[in-house]
């Protein structure tokens with residue numbers, strides 16, 4: 001790579017800053033809200049196991065590959081792919097990975113911002129004591145009332161988008177990593193405390209069985225595709241975010257080591273969130289498969305019936321909101337940096353334009369909960385369809401292409417140049433997983449999961 005790249009100032013000097021910022025980008029609604037409802041919908045433990053396997057053998061090698069690309073290219077995902085493919089003597093069409101990532105990121109953010117808006121709204125609701133001594137029924141009704149009010153949803157979504165706009169426009173990378181450094185330990189402590197509380201008042205045994213005793217008959221095609229998609233979603237890969245963050249990776253630090261720490265923390269948060277939510281779900285006789293409302297109905301009920309619950313509850317949703325902000329930034333960053341660099345725009349202007357696009361796209365999700373409730377796309381609501389296309393298709397496709405490019409197209413010496421701190425064994429294991437497990441793994445899951453659907457499509 002030419003000197004222009006080498007001489008560019010490294011972003012974070014210490015590995016902990018990189019780990020904190022990246023953990024902030026990975027821990028978010030995916031761990032707290034989505035993991036629990038997906039586990040609930042897909043029968044629990046078998047899904048959790050499939051998800052963990054996907055994390056270790058597919059998503060983690062791809063995440064390392066994405067960080068390596070970012071560290072090599074040191075630019076926005078599109079330019080990074082252009083430069084790196086040029087260096088590899090490969091076709092410039094590989095920049096498709098960058099494009100796909102930027103588009104997927106904006107689409108994910110369009111619904112992510114709506115859900116984050118719910119979390120913002122719940123801070124006020126809990127502080128205002130709306131859930132004091134609430135019944136499960138009341139908690140469910142409150143959630144449905146929020147979904148039925150498009151103007152309110154729009155207001156909270158806009159509020160969330162403005163918060164991430166501020167961060168991305170100012171380019172306060174340092175701020176993010178400082179915030180994440182405070183937030184992550186606090187979130188962990190709070191989740192542990194909540195899991196203990198839930199285990200006291202809720203049905204911990206049923207929850208533990210549900211989450212850890214696999215019933216493999218529940219592992220159907222849908223569940224496996226959900227597990228794969230969620231592994232990508234939760235680690236924020238396939239949208240170019242890790243390329244953007246990898247551009248600031250500190251020198252002389254083990255990328256595989258840093259990524260492993262991030263993955264460990266991300267997984268821990270998901271499991272703890274599951275242990276906090278499911279004991280309540282089972283003691284309340286709620287249906288684990290009730291869908292996206294699971295966290296927003298179970299947790300407020302739990303808080304409403306706890307001493308000082310409104311304060312703890314408000315704090316919980318403040319943390320969910322902050323975790324969503326640090327992830328939202330990662331979703332917005334790649335497209336913004338691309339726009340700013342491509343047209344030499346001032347970064348805040350690029351960020352405003354992208355936020356406007358996302359805000360408009362987000363209206364589709366908002367309306368899908370109320371005025372467009374009856375619209376059906378392949379048996380899904382507009383929101384579920386967007387979620388399916390991005391998390392279950394676009395992210396894994398982006399990851400698959402990354403695995404092929406880094407595993408098969410880039411020269412090994414170049415990769416070794418970026419991963420020079422790791423031992424030979426670790427490097428070879430990573431490269432082997434990327435080539436022979438991650439890339440074919442995505443294909444196998446796709447073929448198996450989508451075959452009935454494709455068959456229907458063609459037979460009809």
Ligand code: PHE
Nearest residue numbers: 026028029030031233234236
């Ligand atoms: N990983 C984030 C979460 O779990 C979501 C995300 C996906 C963020 C893709 C950035 C890129 O909430």
